[in-house]
Structure formats: structure tokens, C-alpha cells
Amino acid sequence: xxxxxxxxxxxxxxxxxxxxxxxxxxxxxxxxxxxxxxxxxxxxxxxxxxxxxxx
Numbered sequence: 150x151x152x153x154x155x156x157x158x159x160x161x162x163x164x165x166x167x168x169x170x171x172x173x174x175x176x177x178x179x180x181x182x183x184x185x186x187x188x189x190x191x192x193x194x195x196x197x198x199x200x201x202x203x204x
Contacts, residue, residue, distance in 0.1 A: 167175050 170178075
């Protein structure tokens, strides 16, 4: 429960700072995070497929 409260507090701080950032910076940061998450998801999917085929 404490983790959830801390996560929501951090989300509020991040959203508050994004509201004051220029739109171009916000869009670039969102694109970078999106690419990072996509690469992470593809690597995880590849690792899972390799792990299952080995067993």
C-alpha cells in the first residue's frame, strides 16, 4: 500500500513538471520513452521465446 501511495505521489510530481515544460520537450520525451518501452518489450518477448524453446 505504501508503494502505491509513493507511486501516485511521484506521478503527481512528474505530471506537474510536465505541465510546465514546453510542448516540444514533452513530445520528445514521450517519444524517447515510447521507443525505450518498445525495445524492452521486444527484447523480453525474444528472451521468453528462447527460454521456452530450450525446455
